[in-house]
Amino acid sequence: MSVIYVLLTISIIVAVVFFIAFIFSVKSGQYDDAYTPSIRMLFEDELVKTKKDKIVSNSQEKQS
Amino acid sequence: MSYFLEALHCIFVLRYKAKVMDKVNCYHCGDDCDSTIIHFEEKTFCCNGCKTVFEIFSTNDLSCYYDLQQAPGATPKEVSGKYNFLENPTIAERLLEFDDGKTQVITLYIPHIHCSSCIWILENLHKLNPAVISSQVNFGKKTARISFSSKDLTLKDLVLQLNKIGYEPYISLEDYAVEKKDVNRTLIYKLGVAGFAFGNIMFLSFPEYFEVNEYWLDQYKYVFRWLMFTFSLPVVFYSGNDYFLSAYKGLRSKLLNIDVPIALGISVLFIRSTFEIIFDLGTGFFDSLSGLVFFLLLGRFFQQKTYSFLSFERDYKSYFPIAVTKIHTDKKEESIQVYDIKKGDRLLIRNEELIPVDGILISGKAFIDYSFVTGESDPSEKESGEKLFAGGKQLSGIIEMEALKSVEQSYLTRLWSNSVFEKDKASTFKTLIDSISKRFTIAVLTIASLSAFFWILYDQSKALNVFTAVLIIACPCAIALASPFTLGNLLRILGKKKFYLKDASVIEQLSKIDTIVFDKTGTITTSKVNAIEYEGIPFSEKEAVLLKSTLRASNHPLSRQLYNLLSPHNILTLDEYKEHLGKGLEARIDQQEIKIGAADFVQNSKVKESTSTAVHVSTNDNYKGQFIFHNVYREGLSDLFKTLNEENELAILSGDNEGEKEYLKQVLPADTSFYFNRKPADKLDYIKSLQQQGKKVMMIGDGLNDAGALAQSDVGIAISEDINVFSPACDAIMDASKFRFLSQYINVSKKAIKIIKWSFLLSLLYNLSGLYFAVTGQLEPVIAAILMPLSSISVVVFTTIATNVLGRKLS
Numbered sequence: 001m002s003v004i005y006v007l008l009t010i011s012i013i014v015a016v017v018f019f020i021a022f023i024f025s026v027k028s029g030q031y032d033d034a035y036t037p038s039i040r041m042l043f044e045d046e047l048v049k050t051k052k053d054k055i056v057s058n059s060q061e062k063q064s
Numbered sequence: 065m066s067y068f069l070e071a072l073h074c075i076f077v078l079r080y081k082a083k084v085m086d087k088v089n090c091y092h093c094g095d096d097c098d099s100t101i102i103h104f105e106e107k108t109f110c111c112n113g114c115k116t117v118f119e120i121f122s123t124n125d126l127s128c129y130y131d132l133q134q135a136p137g138a139t140p141k142e143v144s145g146k147y148n149f150l151e152n153p154t155i156a157e158r159l160l161e162f163d164d165g166k167t168q169v170i171t172l173y174i175p176h177i178h179c180s181s182c183i184w185i186l187e188n189l190h191k192l193n194p195a196v197i198s199s200q201v202n203f204g205k206k207t208a209r210i211s212f213s214s215k216d217l218t219l220k221d222l223v224l225q226l227n228k229i230g231y232e233p234y235i236s237l238e239d240y241a242v243e244k245k246d247v248n249r250t251l252i253y254k255l256g257v258a259g260f261a262f263g264n265i266m267f268l269s270f271p272e273y274f275e276v277n278e279y280w281l282d283q284y285k286y287v288f289r290w291l292m293f294t295f296s297l298p299v300v301f302y303s304g305n306d307y308f309l310s311a312y313k314g315l316r317s318k319l320l321n322i323d324v325p326i327a328l329g330i331s332v333l334f335i336r337s338t339f340e341i342i343f344d345l346g347t348g349f350f351d352s353l354s355g356l357v358f359f360l361l362l363g364r365f366f367q368q369k370t371y372s373f374l375s376f377e378r379d380y381k382s383y384f385p386i387a388v389t390k391i392h393t394d395k396k397e398e399s400i401q402v403y404d405i406k407k408g409d410r411l412l413i414r415n416e417e418l419i420p421v422d423g424i425l426i427s428g429k430a431f432i433d434y435s436f437v438t439g440e441s442d443p444s445e446k447e448s449g450e451k452l453f454a455g456g457k458q459l460s461g462i463i464e465m466e467a468l469k470s471v472e473q474s475y476l477t478r479l480w481s482n483s484v485f486e487k488d489k490a491s492t493f494k495t496l497i498d499s500i501s502k503r504f505t506i507a508v509l510t511i512a513s514l515s516a517f518f519w520i521l522y523d524q525s526k527a528l529n530v531f532t533a534v535l536i537i538a539c540p541c542a543i544a545l546a547s548p549f550t551l552g553n554l555l556r557i558l559g560k561k562k563f564y565l566k567d568a569s570v571i572e573q574l575s576k577i578d579t580i581v582f583d584k585t586g587t588i589t590t591s592k593v594n595a596i597e598y599e600g601i602p603f604s605e606k607e608a609v610l611l612k613s614t615l616r617a618s619n620h621p622l623s624r625q626l627y628n629l630l631s632p633h634n635i636l637t638l639d640e641y642k643e644h645l646g647k648g649l650e651a652r653i654d655q656q657e658i659k660i661g662a663a664d665f666v667q668n669s670k671v672k673e674s675t676s677t678a679v680h681v682s683t684n685d686n687y688k689g690q691f692i693f694h695n696v697y698r699e700g701l702s703d704l705f706k707t708l709n710e711e712n713e714l715a716i717l718s719g720d721n722e723g724e725k726e727y728l729k730q731v732l733p734a735d736t737s738f739y740f741n742r743k744p745a746d747k748l749d750y751i752k753s754l755q756q757q758g759k760k761v762m763m764i765g766d767g768l769n770d771a772g773a774l775a776q777s778d779v780g781i782a783i784s785e786d787i788n789v790f791s792p793a794c795d796a797i798m799d800a801s802k803f804r805f806l807s808q809y810i811n812v813s814k815k816a817i818k819i820i821k822w823s824f825l826l827s828l829l830y831n832l833s834g835l836y837f838a839v840t841g842q843l844e845p846v847i848a849a850i851l852m853p854l855s856s857i858s859v860v861v862f863t864t865i866a867t868n869v870l871g872r873k874l875s
Contacts, residue, residue, distance in 0.1 A: 004284055008291070012264075019260050026252050036203040039180045040187065 092118050093230075094135030113139045117230050121185070124192050129185045136181035138230035145414055147227075147235075149387030149399035150220035158240050159386075160219070162211075167197065169211040170219065172233035174226070177206040186231065193217060193225055208233075237384040237402060251368065255361045258303040261295040262354040268292050269351045273846045289341040292350040299354045300334050303361060322501035322544055325508055329539025330357065336532045349536060352848040356541050359856045367548035367555075367568045376566040376794055380455070380477050380768060388413070388420055391464065402471050409467045419456045421467045422474045424449065428463030432456040455768060495572055496820060497547050501540070508538040515839040526841045533843040537834035542827030542855040546820050550863040554816050557871035562799035563809055570795045573779045574813040576760045580708055581751065581773070583765035584718035587783050589695040590800065596629050600681075600689010607683050609636055610658050614651040617641050622679055623649070623660070626691055648680075658683050663690075695724055700804030702731045707807040709733040713759070717747055719769050748772035764806075768792050805874070812870055819866045823859045830855035 025031070089096060091107040092114035102109040105122070109115040117137055121129050129136065149155050162169035176182065182201070186208045189196045195217035199210040208231075212222055226233055268288045271281055304327075311327035314320065330353065337348025387399045389412040397412060402420045405411070410426065413419055419432070430446035434456045443459055446452060452465055454474035471477060516531035551568035558565060565571065582588050603611060613636045615627040640652040648661010659666045659682045666682040677693040708714060715737040716728065722740045729738070739750065751773045754761045763770065763777035766784065771792035774780030782794040783803060798806070834851050837843045 005287075008287070012291075015260070015264055019256070022256050022260075023253065026249055026256065031249070031252055033202045033204055036183060036201055039183055039203065042180070043184055043187075 089135060090114050091130065091135060092137040093139050094137075095139075111139060113141075113230075116140070117228070120192070120229060126185060126188060126191060129181050132184055133179040133181040136179050138176045138232075140227055140230045141232060142415075143224070143227050143232070145389070146417070147220050147223050148389065148397075149385075149401075150223060151218070152387065152399045152401070155240065155387055155399070155401060156219050159235065161209075163214070166213060166215065167211055168214045168219065169209065170222075171207050171209045172223070172226070172235070173205075173207050173239075174231050174233050175206060176231055177201065177203065177208070182231070185229070189225075192229070193222075196222070235386055236382045237386050238381040240386050240401070251361065251365055254303040254306075255358070255365055257298050258354060258358040258361050261299045261303075262351075262358040265292045265295050265350050265354050268295075269347060269845070269849070272347045273849070285347075286341075286344075289347060292348070293338065293341060296334065296337070296350045296353055299357050300330060304330050304357045307360070319498070320502040320505045322497045322504075322540060325501065325505045325538070325540050326360065326544060328505075328535055329541075332532050332535040333539075336536070347845050349845050349848050351845065352536070352852050355849070355853055356539060359541060359853070360544055363545040363548035363552075367552040376797070383418065383455070383768065384420055384471070385418055388417075405467050405470060407467055407469065411465050411467060413458045413463050413465060415458060415461055417458055419452050419454055419458065419465070420474075421454050421471055422469045423452050423465040423467045425452055426464040426466055429461050430458060430463045431460040433459050495547075495569060496817060497543070500543070500824065504540060504543070508535065511538070511835065511839070519841065523841075530839060530841050533838035533841070534835065536848060537838045537843060537851065538831055539852075540827070540831075541852055542830060542859040543824055545856055546823035546827065546859050546863055549860050550816055550819050550823065550867055553864055553867040554812065554870070557867065557874070558809060558812070560871075561805070561809075561874055562802050563805075564797045566795045570779060571813045571816055573760075573795070574762070574810055575817045577712065577762045577779060577810060579713040579715070579754055579759040580762045580764065581715045581717050581754070581777070583747075583763075583767070583770050583773075584716055584724070585695070585720050586766035587764055587770075588701055588716070588803075589697050590785070595694040595696045596626060597692045597694060598689060599692060600687075603683075603688065606656060607658070607688070610651070610653055610656055610683070611660070611681065613638055613653070614641065614649055614658055614660060617651070618643060618649050622677070622693070625693070626679060656683065657685070659685075697731070698800070698803050704804045704807055705732045705736065708810075709735070713737075715739065717742055717750060717763075717773070719743065719747075744769045744772050748776050751776040764798075765792070808874055812874060815870055816867065819863055819870075822866075823863050826862060827855055827859050830858075 088101055088108050090110035092109055095110050102112065102115050104115050104118070107118070109118065114137065117140060118127075118130075121127050150159075157163070160168050160170050174182075174186070177186070183203060186201050187199055189199045189210065193212075195213050195215075197211045197213060199208055201208050210222065217225075223233055223235075268291055271288065272285060307323045307327045307330060310321065310323040314324055333349050333353040333356070337350050337353065340346045340348045384402060387401050388405065389397050390400045390405075391397055391410040391412050393410075400409075405421050411421075411423065425446050425448050427448055430450075430452065431443050432446055432452065433443040434453070451468075454469075454471070454477060512531050512534035515534055516527045519527040519530045548568065551571050554571055555565055555568055608630075612627065612630050615623045615630070616635055617638060618624075636653055638651045638653055640650075642650040644650065644661070644665065647665040648659060650660075651658050660679060663678075663680050666680040666687060678690045679693075680690045681688045705714060714733065714735075716732075717739045719742055720740060725738055725740065728736075742750065747770060751761050751763055755776070755778070761777045762779040762781065763773045764781045764783060765771075765774055766782060770780075770782075774782060774792055774794045779796065780794040781796045781798050782792055783798050783800050785800045830851060834843075834847075834855075837847055
């Protein structure tokens with residue numbers, strides 16, 4: 001078999017894999033909200049505030 | 065002592081304010097701290113509610129909320145008992161998205177979501193309450209999807225918790241009635257399929273573009289061709305099926321719409337290409353075919369700009385509560401679903417709650433705001449035994465009423481059984497494209513037949529080739545793209561100017577308007593500020609303080625308004641205070657007495673009969689004067705009417721009384737017509753009668769009472785002080801601050817139609833040059849593959865630039 005068939009098959013398989021990935025991403029609702037994730041990704045810094053976490057645990061201890 | 069200090073401090077702050085002319089804003093909600101300023105941790109707050117939210121956030125280490133955005137919060141409202149219905153399991157079950165006994169998931173609509181801080185705080189709800197498992201915000205839709213463990217947190221407590229931090233969800237009857245809709249993603253799928261096929265076919269057809277007669281190419285070109293054929297199948301039969309359907313529908317109703325030549329083009333492209341590869345005549349036009357469908361769908365996708373946080377199809381259901389409190393004969397209170405209300409039921413309506421059914425007031429102080437229903441701006445007072453209508457909002461305290469009708473049979477809700485609300489406006493409207501496409505299709509078919517006829521005489525072998533080539537090259541891809549890209553882009557531009565249109569076809573409708581009908585209350589007047597005029601003997605300093613202190617004690621809406629508008633004074637403690645239901649207030653400090661209220665209450669017989677609302681005041685039984693409440697008209701009203709009057713007929717159609725007629729006659733152009741005391745159904749009929757005279761009517765309104773007229777009119781625009789608050793079903797929603805630019809928006813839409821016509825001309829030029837190749841029988845696939853995208857792209861570029869230039873001129 002000529003190598004061109006192998007290459008064609010591979011290229012089409014790769015293309016179809018990406019196509020299926022696209023279909024699944026649409027199905028999972030990724031394209032429903034295109035705005036919020038762009039803001040959400042900026043939040044990480046605020047979430048990891050180790051110093052503040054300590055205060056949280058302290059105050060909880062006091063309460064209990 | 066401390067009281068004295070506080071008062072001193074207060075005076076100091078007020079003086080300071082007056083000097084610096086710089087207002088103190090609340091750290092939490094950003095409002096001006098007018099009457100009271102609360103200092104806490106070196107920050108200022110306008111009320112205790114805002115301070116409490118700040119405290120909650122700072123003790124839970126969520127004060128980052130204030131770093132992301134300045135003053136992002138909202139003042140939490142008093143909601144005692146409002147959400148009791150969430151304890152009712154059948155109602156809760158309808159609202160919940162998922163419930164397995166342990167975990168519950170609910171999507172709540174929260175109108176206050178407006179900035180990144182909102183997203184942050186709502187997605188960190190689990191820090192405030194560990195029972196919340198996760199929460200996810202959809203900013204566009206202003207919803208939060210929250211999952212929580214039902215063992216530790218009930219639905220009601222969750223909602224109350226949200227309310228406590230200023231994010232009160234809006235739960236209405238609509239949430240109950242509508243089954244959860246699936247999101248329609250078909251267009252994205254179709255676009256994806258077409259794009260995928262387009263790219264791959266382009267790759268595969270590349271070798272043959274250059275026609276290198278090489279051994280290698282000749283051997284494998286059949287494989288390439290059949291692969292292209294396979295890729296084109298889903299494009300034609302899946303992505304393009306809308307065009308076939310629409311063309312079929314058009315033909316059946318004897319209408320040559322734009323989809324007819326498109327469907328013809330697609331099928332000819334596909335059939336001819338398939339023939340060519342079967343009989344080894346050439347490569348076919350699979351690249352052009354998939355490109356055509358891809359571009360067309362792209363245009364549709366672009367036009368499909370929706371404002372997901374706005375809804376243009378609201379009816380009374382989105383205003384109505386989901387449940388009310390029913391009082392059983394044994395005095396037991398129970399939350400029942402409003403559809404379950406039967407005639408004769410005793411209902412409890414709390415402060416700020418909506419009356420869901422027509423009924424009779426049994427007990428309590430009813431002060432009902434009917435502005436939604438009738439357009440009448442002043443709340444009306446009702447005494448027990450009087451009739452209450454559904455849609456009114458109770459403004460002071462708790463009342464008990466007896467239902468006379470069920471929800472569907474009530475006065476307001478019956479409006480929605482009018483057939484206007486079932487009609488789809490878009491389907492009856494003939495667009496510019498529709499009218500052009502008829503001539504276009506006929507022209508194309510004529511050219512194709514004529515040239516085929518010529519070739520039959522001249523060279524029979526080429527006749528079919530030429531016939532199909534004409535249909536292929538004349539496929540109106542660029543024409544079909546001109547309108548969606550122009551209108552779609554303008555839709556976005558207008559959206560940025562806070563004028564939100566339902567869809568692109570509204571722009572075309574706007575450009576044809578010749579009659580404009582305005583509602584009065586809330587549309588040309590603002591509901592935000594009320595001008596209050598004082599007529600009478602001026603107050604002494606002592607009296608002014610007494611007046612302000614007395615008003616402060618009252619919860620009556622007019623008192624609240626008056627209180628907010630009077631200049632600040634020290635607040636003194638009243639020695640005596642009495643509120644007389646439906647009459648007025650009475651108070652005393654030391655030897656000074658005051659009476660505030662209705663004319664007969666303050667013992668004044670001299671007062672003239674007037675149509676406007678007034679509050680009378682007397683001190684120590686001496687009549688002082690009256691405060692008259694005026695409507696305030698929107699800025700630039702007179703100028704707007706003048707500009708609009710040049711090209712349109714204007715009318716005012718109000719549910720209100722004639723009190724302001726004389727004033728309006730002075731301000732507005734002379735030939736404006738006035739209609740007062742119109743009921744919702746009258747408004748609808750008036751619009752209908754105008755349309756029967758062949759007029760294109762635009763209706764601008766704000767309340768539920770305009771809903772029928774808005775639906776009946778060619779373009780119904782709802783005006784809204786706050787876009788998040790619901791507006792009735794309409795074609796466009798306009799931010800109230802943009803009201804005076806209305807004439808500009810109409811102008812822009814007229815110009816947009818001109819842009820479309822110019823781009824038609826542009827694409828016709830491409831079509832004509834393509835036709836030269838087609839008619840002479842020289843159409844090569846590569847020419848089609850170049851010409852088609854080129855014409856589409858240049859039309860897109862032209863319309864985008866032109867609309868942006870238009871948009872820049874808008875203020």
